[in-house]
Amino acid sequence: MSLPTHRRDWKRTRATELLGLAHPIIQGPFGSGLSSLDLAAAVSGAGGLGSFGAQHLGPQQIAQLVADLHARIDGVFNVNLWVSTHDVPEDDFDDAAWSAAVARLQPLYDEVGIEPPARPQPAAYTFDVLADALIDAGPPVFSFVYGVPDPEILERCRAAGIVTVGTAITVEEAVALDEAGVDAIVASGFEAGGHRVAFLREAEDSLTGTMSLVPAVVAEVEAPVIAAGGIVTGRQVVAALTLGAEAVQIGTAFLATAQSGITAEHRAALSSGARRTRLTRVLSGRLARGLAADVMYDIETGDERIAPYPYQGWLMKPIVAAAAAQGRRDLVAFWAGQSAPLVRPGRDAAELVATLVQEADELLAK
Numbered sequence: 001m002s003l004p005t006h007r008r009d010w011k012r013t014r015a016t017e018l019l020g021l022a023h024p025i026i027q028g029p030f031g032s033g034l035s036s037l038d039l040a041a042a043v044s045g046a047g048g049l050g051s052f053g054a055q056h057l058g059p060q061q062i063a064q065l066v067a068d069l070h071a072r073i074d075g076v077f078n079v080n081l082w083v084s085t086h087d088v089p090e091d092d093f094d095d096a097a098w099s100a101a102v103a104r105l106q107p108l109y110d111e112v113g114i115e116p117p118a119r120p121q122p123a124a125y126t127f128d129v130l131a132d133a134l135i136d137a138g139p140p141v142f143s144f145v146y147g148v149p150d151p152e153i154l155e156r157c158r159a160a161g162i163v164t165v166g167t168a169i170t171v172e173e174a175v176a177l178d179e180a181g182v183d184a185i186v187a188s189g190f191e192a193g194g195h196r197v198a199f200l201r202e203a204e205d206s207l208t209g210t211m212s213l214v215p216a217v218v219a220e221v222e223a224p225v226i227a228a229g230g231i232v233t234g235r236q237v238v239a240a241l242t243l244g245a246e247a248v249q250i251g252t253a254f255l256a257t258a259q260s261g262i263t264a265e266h267r268a269a270l271s272s273g274a275r276r277t278r279l280t281r282v283l284s285g286r287l288a289r290g291l292a293a294d295v296m297y298d299i300e301t302g303d304e305r306i307a308p309y310p311y312q313g314w315l316m317k318p319i320v321a322a323a324a325a326q327g328r329r330d331l332v333a334f335w336a337g338q339s340a341p342l343v344r345p346g347r348d349a350a351e352l353v354a355t356l357v358q359e360a361d362e363l364l365a366k
């Protein structure tokens, strides 16, 4: 009896061919400064795909980032942007809306003893401007969330030989990415840490677990599918490939490694077997998963009390920073996915790649 292809050589898939990887293991990008050159270099050096979340950077910083990644990595790496950067145009979120949002959060500013922030200047760069800068800089792989880039952007990538990877959290989103000609599609189940990157419906109406989402997406799209959400062990890697994925994207487990950009407190929380995670809009205005904290419950009495993205994030940032400095765990979000309890503490990122490969090899040899 012949074994399924991935059993004979589970490391050779259309995704590993496309991306030029030794192992079908992708380190998920982290936005807001939690990615690091060391992490991306360690994962790419170990035969996986190292990623860097660049959503918070400007065009010149993106050019420098790609130059730095090229200098550190003798192979492929991925840089990630967010297609949709605002839920409401900055002109529509006026001073009155800002003041009302500040007033709603005033009890928290008082609690940590700080003044509310002034309204920031409008963000200078749209996705299209950042994407242009990224394509000019020439990363091997460009991944994105929260939408489908315009055809011209995808065409520029194709012409420049940059592999594109889009992210879907529903089958409909996966089909939209596939029809646009995106090279590979991340199917991200609701177990995942960080934001629920919905772009066709509200995130709350787009919650599907990895076990259901991955085979449904595989059945509907031509592009190779990359499974994300809840994958921390070799057993889960094998499960994702069995569901039809051709690679896995892992966030929380790499976030916990020595090389990521998280704080010592965040790393300790991830290493302590923390079990309870929660989806909340409180921290940024968009739905995201992190370890449950009181702040996620206290304000969450109705959507109308939470400002849209990114304004809620701008308002919460100083509260979270002050709370962290004061050692207040109740007001801090430690981003994590539902498999956080399976995270093995104290890992080096390259060692994690090797462990996952070894575990998958052993399971498939049985």
Ligand SMILES: Cc1cc2nc3c(=O)[nH]c(=O)nc-3n(C[C@H](O)[C@H](O)[C@H](O)COP(=O)(O)O)c2cc1C
Binding pocket: 027, 028, 029, 030, 031, 032, 034, 053, 054, 055, 080, 143, 144, 145, 167, 188, 191, 192, 193, 194, 195, 228, 229, 230, 231, 232, 249, 250, 251, 252, 253, 255, 335, 336, 337, 338, 339
């Ligand atoms: C703190 C944090 C930040 C993230 N930022 C991004 C991002 O900017 N872009 C992106 O494509 N994915 C982002 N993700 C998603 C991860 O890349 C990955 O797909 C996800 O964490 C996989 O689920 P897991 O955490 O269960 O492994 C983020 C995840 C976390 C935990």
